[in-house]
Amino acid sequence: MTLRTGKFWVVLPWVVLGLIQLVPLAAGAIGLVLPLAVSPASGPLAPGFSGQGQASAVQLLLAQPGxxxxxxxxxxxxxxxxxxxxxxxxxxxxxxxxxxxxxxxxxxxxxxxxxxxxxxxxxxxxxxxxxxxxxxxxxxxxxxxxxxxxxxxxxxxxxxxxxxxxxxxxxxxxxxxxxxxxxxxxxxxxxxxxxxxxxxxxxxxxxxxxxxxxxxxxxxxxxxxxxxxxxxxxxxxxxxxxxxxxxxxxxxxxxxxxxxxxTAAAAGAGLQGLIxxxxxxxxxxxxxxxxxxxxxxxxxxxxxxxxxxxxxxxxxxxxxxxxxxxxxxxxxxxxxxxxxxxxxxxxPGSWTLGSWRKVLLQDTGPLVTTVVLAALSSGLALLLVIWILETMSRRQLHNGLAPRESSALRAMMFFPLILPQVSLLLGIHVWFLILRADGTFFGVLFAHLIFVLPYVYLSMAGPWYRLEPNLLRNAQSLGLSDSHSFLQIKLPMLLRPLLTAFAIGFAVSVAQYLPSLMIGAGRWPTLTTESVALASGGARRPAAVYALLLMVLPACVFILATLIPAAAFRHRRGMRHSR
Amino acid sequence: MPPHANTSSGLDLNAVHLQVEGKSLLTIDHVIAEQETLTVMGPSGSGKSSLLNLIAGFLPTSFTVTGDVRLAGRSLLGLPPQARHVGILFQSPLLFPHLSVGENLLVGLRSEALATGSWKLRRERLAARRTTAEQALASVGLDGFFGRDPATLSGGQQTRAALMRLLLSQPKALLLDEPFSSLDTALRGEIRSLTFERAKAASLPVLLVTHDLEDAEAAQGPVIDLGR
Structure with missing residues (x-):
């Protein structure tokens, strides 16, 4: 029984990771083809697409001028x-x-x-x-x-x-x-x-x-x-x-x-992948x-x-x-x-705080959405990354090996970064339409998580594997259980990189444009979507406020990520320069 | 202190004094004649590696240096590493992993510029360079190793290739940074005597840094112990 639950806990993070990393890829690919492949007879599968089959989708795309x-x-x-x-x-x-x-x-x-x-x-x-x-x-x-x-x-x-x-x-x-x-x-x-x-x-x-x-x-x-x-x-x-x-x-x-x-957009997303x-x-x-x-x-x-x-x-x-x-x-x-x-x-000849007042006190929707999305997606990504790193390291330590990074995992993390976001998201968007989940907050959060997770992993993996393996073996020899060793040794020692990884994830989420735009169906405007919309509409002052907030928000989190460990370890010289 | 004799040849460490962050690290005053090997011994932290870095041109700017280092009468301090003509063998052979063994030697081999001249002339020169590299390999028992991947060579073979790569670059002095420490005891003596023999044949002044007493004895030259 214990063995079984043990196995379950080893396998579960991979399942979750698969859900976030591989399912979107597969879904994205299928979602791209679906609106194209539907035969004229069966009508559109996803709402909002013309159901005229693949040939016509490509024709529609090719008919676009320029x-x-x-x-x-x-x-x-x-x-x-x-x-x-x-x-x-x-x-x-x-x-x-x-x-x-x-x-x-x-x-x-x-x-x-x-x-x-x-x-x-x-x-x-x-x-x-x-x-x-x-x-x-x-x-x-x-x-x-x-x-x-x-x-x-x-x-x-x-x-x-x-x-x-x-x-x-x-x-x-x-x-x-x-x-x-x-x-x-x-x-x-x-x-x-x-x-x-x-x-x-x-x-x-x-x-x-x-x-x-x-x-x-x-x-x-x-x-x-x-x-x-x-x-x-x-x-x-x-x-x-x-x-x-x-x-x-x-x-x-x-x-x-x-x-x-x-429909032309779906074919275009395929073409973008090709490009x-x-x-x-x-x-x-x-x-x-x-x-x-x-x-x-x-x-x-x-x-x-x-x-x-x-x-x-x-x-x-x-x-x-x-x-x-x-x-x-x-x-x-x-x-x-x-x-x-x-x-x-x-x-400027004269100055005003009017645009700031409007964003910070009146139309606070985009600001709140941005912060909540960033905190949740980065926090979730961090939990998942640590969970995976810990299960993998435990197994390696138990087999007498020093924990080493899996290159397969690393390559997998780079997948969503090497694919064109617009194509991947369009495919996912089609699925959300079919499942009637487009425009939901969780849909947007999920879309953010896809792109936040890789950065959190990439910034966390380095420090994690730089931990001295003999220190962990020492902990084992001193009789600490795996969970004790994890909670009392690894996590405190990794406080600085953990917070940095969170800050990076936060910054990545704040900067996301397409996930909020394409999955949010306009219902979850963020600082990024608003600033782009305002800037391309020529509204310079509010666009500037949003743009500056896009910088300031992550900067605040980065500063916190530096100050917290500095305060926590103010009497520990050996922890000062850990990265 | 004896007056400096023969200052125009050899490697002259003229009243060299190294300081880091206000702390005195080492003082050395010695002329290494051609064909002579000076051994510097000492525990880690005694400044042996800093001395090598100073001579080779890799010393960080945080060090304060007084005195002078002269090679064949020319002051080295202030010259970039590539203009010093000081060859250095590090603890590991550091063969470039993306090139073959022979190509590593070609990187070392100095010859006239290839850029000028006709294609035919260029091809002839390339062929001549390759022959030189092959002969150099053969002279240390590595016949036929030109096309080999350096990673497939044993430690001793790699050190021999690194030595030849260095000698083909026609250095005027040789620095040895414990290059034998990574080798098996049995092999160590053989590679060591090969290195000293080649350095002598090329009339090079040699500075050996080590903490192996056997190395010092085999060098058959003066020994400075920084630990004392």
């Missing part, structure tokens, strides 16, 4: 933004690994990581438009303008501003992933070896160090790639409009009352080519100098993009309290 332009935009945005961000990170690492500069940059990453994509897009609009902060700073003394010029900067037809924004926003993420992976590799040892053989930093890093680091970056890069090729919130605000990139159009078709367009697959295949092919080239260059004996120029280029590019993001944040803050702000003035 489709090929939309597809091309998605492809180029995804590939170029990812390649640029990766290139800058490589340049920066090559030039500055092991220096104080890199440590300093790492400490600056926090705000840029916490900045949600929607808020970044809103801030960049404020910064880059002809009436934005940059033109104001240069006018009239440098430009001679006393009126905002008639230029297209954001929403340019080639999607350049969108690419720039994605690049700037993904560099902090990729840099963090690289810096987190470095200690797990021998990259720095290889660099030293190469340098003592006479190689300059750049050739040493790119040809001899990076090959060791790159495998740790592959999944994050593919996640960035899929995200950049299918992103909706940033593309809605910064991307071209006629036509928009495919993902934006899918969401517009979804929200159209015409059944034909909704992401093509992007990933192209990237993997590029990896092959690059790896061959790198090996050929590595063995040619040339020592490769000219380090100093590239060092400066890498660092300047990074600082320029970080400055862009900082300018975006400043612009948001200014607009949130601006009343009258005429063109060449650098600062």
């Amino acid at each position: 489709l090929s332009k939309s597809v091309w935009l998605s492809l180029t945005t995804g590939l170029f933004a990812t390649a640029l961000a990766f290139a800058v990170v490589v340049l920066l690492l090559a030039g500055w690994i092991g220096t104080r500069t890199l440590g300093m940059l790492r400490r600056c990453l926090g705000p840029f990581l916490a900045l949600p994509h929607a808020a970044a897009a809103i801030g960049l609009t404020f910064l880059l438009t002809p009436s934005g902060l940059i033109f104001r700073a240069l006018s009239p003394w440098a430009t001679g303008l006393d009126r905002a010029p008639d230029l297209t900067i954001v929403q340019d037809p080639a999607g350049l501003s969108l690419m720039l924004a994605l690049t700037a926003k993904e560099i902090p993420f990729l840099l963090l992933m690289a810096l987190a992976a470095l200690p797990q590799t021998r990259c720095e040892d290889y660099l030293r070896t190469a340098q003592s053989l006479g190689y300059g930093r750049f050739k040493a890093f790119i040809c001899l160090g990076l090959p060791d680091l790159y495998p740790h970056l592959r999944l994050p890069i593919l996640a960035v790639l899929a995200f950049a090729a299918s992103n909706v919130d940033m593309a809605t605000i910064l991307g071209p409009t006629l036509p928009a990139s495919l993902s934006v159009r899918i969401v517009a078709w979804m929200n159209d009352p015409a059944a034909d367009l909704r 992401c697959a093509v992007c990933i295949l192209l990237w993997l092919a590029g990896e092959r080519v690059a790896s061959t080239a790198v090996k050929a260059i590595a063995v040619d004996g040339a020592r490769g100098r000219a380090d100093r120029v590239w060092k400066v280029v890498g660092l300047s590019l990074t600082w320029a993009l970080f400055a862009l993001l900082s300018g975006a944040i400043v612009s948001i803050a200014l607009w949130s309290v601006a009343r009258g702000w005429f063109f060449p003035d650098l600062l």
Whole structure:
């Protein structure tokens, strides 16, 4: 009996994990095909779709004007933004690994990581438009303008501003992933070896160090790639409009009352999946080519100098993009309290707290929904992650093994991050329609959980497996039961990473746009959905307030996550630097 | 203190004093002549590794250094690691895992720039480089290992390949950071004498850092014990 219940508790977390990770994938895939596959005779299976079968769905999609332009935009945005961000990170690492500069940059990453994509897009609009902060700073003394010029900067037809924004926003993420992976590799040892053989930093890093680091970056890069090729919130605000990139159009078709367009959206979601697959295949092919080239260059004996120029280029590019993001944040803050702000003035002429009052005191719905969704989804994800890590570690310890991360689990966690969100959610949306659960709070919570869970796991797994296994064995030898060891040793020792993981989950949920939009059926507006809607409607002041809250809320949780362990362990020096 | 003789050749550790956070770490004043091996012994934390890092150019900026390190009359401090011509063998062989054994040697092998010249010339040079690497492998009993994956080699074989990779880069001094400590006792002596013999043949000054008394004896040179 005890054995059976024991087994039950071992199996249960996997069942729950499967529910959250695999069922949505399967459901998403089937849900995508369902509205297409229904025969004309049986009528629509899911309410709101035209039931005319697959051929007609694809025909409806192909009949949309400018489709090929939309597809091309998605492809180029995804590939170029990812390649640029990766290139800058490589340049920066090559030039500055092991220096104080890199440590300093790492400490600056926090705000840029916490900045949600929607808020970044809103801030960049404020910064880059002809009436934005940059033109104001240069006018009239440098430009001679006393009126905002008639230029297209954001929403340019080639999607350049969108690419720039994605690049700037993904560099902090990729840099963090690289810096987190470095200690797990021998990259720095290889660099030293190469340098003592006479190689300059750049050739040493790119040809001899990076090959060791790159495998740790592959999944994050593919996640960035899929995200950049299918992103909706940033593309809605910064991307071209006629036509928009495919993902934006899918969401517009979804929200159209015409059944034909909704059916086209389902086919479009399939096409979006295909686009992401093509992007990933192209990237993997590029990896092959690059790896061959790198090996050929590595063995040619040339020592490769000219380090100093590239060092400066890498660092300047990074600082320029970080400055862009900082300018975006400043612009948001200014607009949130601006009343009258005429063109060449650098600062608003008069100020008001009216928009803040409205959001914080009157229309509090989106704020409350956002906080509750974030706290619940992150809390649930954290519970589940710990449950799984503990059951796996217990089994490994009982078999005499030091706890080790399962690479299968890790890969599984990356699944929802590598698939285009819009396609996955459209498939799930169809199921919710069939089950008549669309627009429910639990539906939205579930959709958030799908995307929060991976980040909570990824931030928790590292610290969990860095716990000294002999410490746990010691606890066993001292006669502590598994549960005692878990409650009295592991949890307190992991307090800091636990709270950090919660804060990360919270931030991820706050930043979610599509899950609230597509599953919530407009009934659960959040800060993100509202800010995107307001910004694309040109309502700058309320959009700025929402955008700033999108940053401030997660920041508060991050600060709490730092203060609580600091207070709890104020008399324990050994706990100060645990990560 | 004896006056420095023969300062224009060899590795000159001229009144080197290392401090970290105001704490004095080590003082050393010695000229390592060509073909000579200086052994530095001491417990961990005695600053042996910092001394190697100082000479190779990897010392963190938190250290304060006085004195000078000169190689063949040229001061090394202030030069980037790649310009110092100081070869270092670490505790583990650190063969680049994405390259074959032979390609690892090619990374070490210095030769004229390949970028110029016709394709034919370039191909000939590449072929010549490969032959050099193959001969170097054969000279340490690794014939036919050019295409092998470094991960499939034994510890001793990896150390031999790492030694040859280093020597092909034509260093002017050799630093040994306990490179024999990871090897079996039986193998240790063999690899050790191979290393010293090759270093002598190349007329290199050698600085060996170790806490193995046997290493120190085999080096047959002066010994500085930082523990005392």
